[in-house]
Amino acid sequence: xxxxxxxxxxxxxxxxxxxxxxxxxxxxxxxxxxxRGEIYGFLGPNGAGKTTSIKVLASLxxxxxxxxxxxxxxxxxxxxxxxxxxxxxxxxxxxxxxxREFLRLCGKLCGMDRGSIKRxxxxxxxxxxxxxxxxxxxRRYSKGMNQRLGIAQALLHDPExxxxxxxxxxLDPMGRADIRDLIVELRKAGKTIFFSTHxxxxxxxxxxxxxxxxxxxxxxxxxxxxxxxxxxxxxxxVLVAGLPASLALPEGQxxxxxxxxxxxxxxxEDQLTQLLHRAMAEQAKIVxxxxxxxxxxxxxxxxxxxxxxxxxx
Amino acid sequence: MGYVLAIAGQTLTEARRNRVFYSVFLFGLVVVLNSxxxxxxxxxxxxxxxxxxxxAAINIFALALTVFTGVxxxxxxxxxxxxxxxxxxxISRFGYxxxxxxxxxxxxxxxxxxxxxxxxxxxxxxxTEIHAGIFLGFFGIVLEVMVLGAIAVLCSSFTTSFVSAFxxxxxxxxxxxxxxxxxxxxxxxxxxxxxxxxLYYVLxxxxxFNFKYQATYDLMxxxxxxxxxxxxxLAYVAAALLGAVLVFxxxxxx
Numbered sequence: 001x002x003x004x005x006x007x008x009x010x011x012x013x014x015x016x017x018x019x020x021x022x023x024x025x026x027x028x029x030x031x032x033x034x035x036r037g038e039i040y041g042f043l044g045p046n047g048a049g050k051t052t053s054i055k056v057l058a059s060l061x062x063x064x065x066x067x068x069x070x071x072x073x074x075x076x077x078x079x080x081x082x083x084x085x086x087x088x089x090x091x092x093x094x095x096x097x098x099x100r101e102f103l104r105l106c107g108k109l110c111g112m113d114r115g116s117i118k119r120x121x122x123x124x125x126x127x128x129x130x131x132x133x134x135x136x137x138x139r140r141y142s143k144g145m146n147q148r149l150g151i152a153q154a155l156l157h158d159p160e161x162x163x164x165x166x167x168x169x170x171l172d173p174m175g176r177a178d179i180r181d182l183i184v185e186l187r188k189a190g191k192t193i194f195f196s197t198h199x200x201x202x203x204x205x206x207x208x209x210x211x212x213x214x215x216x217x218x219x220x221x222x223x224x225x226x227x228x229x230x231x232x233x234x235x236x237x238v239l240v241a242g243l244p245a246s247l248a249l250p251e252g253q254x255x256x257x258x259x260x261x262x263x264x265x266x267x268x269e270d271q272l273t274q275l276l277h278r279a280m281a282e283q284a285k286i287v288x289x290x291x292x293x294x295x296x297x298x299x300x301x302x303x304x305x306x307x308x309x310x311x312x313x
Numbered sequence: 314m315g316y317v318l319a320i321a322g323q324t325l326t327e328a329r330r331n332r333v334f335y336s337v338f339l340f341g342l343v344v345v346l347n348s349x350x351x352x353x354x355x356x357x358x359x360x361x362x363x364x365x366x367x368x369a370a371i372n373i374f375a376l377a378l379t380v381f382t383g384v385x386x387x388x389x390x391x392x393x394x395x396x397x398x399x400x401x402x403x404i405s406r407f408g409y410x411x412x413x414x415x416x417x418x419x420x421x422x423x424x425x426x427x428x429x430x431x432x433x434x435x436x437x438x439x440x441t442e443i444h445a446g447i448f449l450g451f452f453g454i455v456l457e458v459m460v461l462g463a464i465a466v467l468c469s470s471f472t473t474s475f476v477s478a479f480x481x482x483x484x485x486x487x488x489x490x491x492x493x494x495x496x497x498x499x500x501x502x503x504x505x506x507x508x509x510x511x512l513y514y515v516l517x518x519x520x521x522f523n524f525k526y527q528a529t530y531d532l533m534x535x536x537x538x539x540x541x542x543x544x545x546x547l548a549y550v551a552a553a554l555l556g557a558v559l560v561f562x563x564x565x566x567x
Contacts, residue, residue: 082403
């Protein structure tokens with residue numbers, strides 16, 4: 001049994017544009033792997049190839065080359081798709097069905113029996129906060145309610161793998177927090193979650209691993225902690241008070257000065273030690289010594305910028 | 314294949330909530346108005362006029378319903394992207410197309426049968442004798458819209474509603490004129506003759522389903538002829554749906 005829930009190997013996809021006159025490469029030798037039971041965040045700017053990759057996994061698109069596998073099987077097979085739940089980006093449902101009726105339809109499409117459909121629909125509608133609107137026609141739903149219904153339908157048949165394309169889109173902060181909690185809850189229940197998003201702070205909080213894609217290629221992949229550790233800056237910020245403004249400290253680069261306090265940046269432990277000794281010798285007060293830490297958002301922006309420069313070169 | 318029926322059921326529910334079945338009431342109004350007007354101006358053949366205009370009205374309403382509902386049955390879902398959620402479920406694209414067609418068929422059969430019952434009630438009201446011929450006429454109409462419905466689903470699987478509607482209407486017109494068309498091209502140049510003959514054999518000869526003459530004059534056709542027409546209609550439906558499945562199975566949904 002494969003330990004991988006998802007495996008994409010050298011995936012390629014091109015789309016024709018301008019009435020077939022031009023071709024645009026959406027996926028360029030994209031490879032990634034998602035372990036069973038992990039939360040994988042799929043990041044990248046608009047048009048990077050996230051939705052295209054997800055659509056290949058959901059059997060809505062066929063790759064031109066490369067392989068896509070879900071639990072070792074081809075997503076084009078119904079038996080493989082039975083094991084996954086999918087939320088498309090900005091989901092649209094049948095206007096004239098109620099939320100409950102739509103879930104009933106989804107249950108039938110997944111081969112569930114009537115009793116299970118009724119029980120799971122009720123549970124999930126409550127869980128995603130749509131209990132009060134279960135019998136309202138979908139056309140009366142707000143964008144956020146649609147998103148919640150989309151998540152409910154993806155989880156209805158209790159799939160082992162849940163693929164969510166921009167699950168936080170259209171949700172207010174409370175809604176986002178709900179979905180974050182739900183994703184963590186799913187992992188505790190042994191599910192694998194693969195989701196794309198632009199909201200990087202959410203990724204930093206809940207994901208085990210991330211993949212950063214740009215122009216259809218994988219730019220970086222790994223655990224959130226490993227990527228942040230590898231990218232951790234050696235710079236330390238030292239805030240000093242009571243140091244005469246005229247006195248220069250060659251050990252550190254001065255970054256700012258205000259209200260009698262001066263901020264220095266040092267790039268090594270030796271420099272830090274020297275700067276602290278000098279400051280104490282001058283009878284100054286050391287207010288704080290803080291290692292400068294890059295956030296995941298900073299890291300992503302920096303990596304994308306680096307990728308852009310490499311491409312330009 | 315339970316999911317095929319689920320898709321058919323959803324298609325029917327959506328049509329019902331879109332008030333598609335209101336067309337039946339409009340039909341009823343047309344038939345009653347017709348009968349009132351024609352019985353006033355016709356001296357002896359009230360029953361024939363009733364049957365003739367009634368079946369013609371059923372034919373037009375059923376045809377309009379088939380075209381207007383059928384041409385958007387797949388591509389509307391593609392345009393709205395509601396198809397993404399459905400096709401990602403463990404279902405086959407063949408099952409999806411079949412479900413959509415069965416849903417369309419249910420819509421057509423329910424409305425046509427309701428209109429036909431309405432016609433029979435009006436005929437009974439005018440004390441017109443109801444013979445088997447009128448059922449034959451209705452059978453022909455149902456077969457014709459079944460074939461056109463399958464063609465609408467085929468077109469809907471690869472093109473826009475507008476183009477699909479255009480193709481369906483063109484098939485309907487050419488399907489009723491195909492014999493005359495073949496006669497004309499046979500007298501034409503060799504190239505036109507070949508093209509004309511190919512079109513004749515590819516497009517359905519809808520005149521085969523036209524039993525309105527038999528319905529009006531209470532004539533019957535042999536069981537063998539009926540079976541031939543039924544097999545022809547079902548074969549054409551199967552071929553059109555197979556074409557739709559072949560096209561749809563290869564489609565990417567961007």
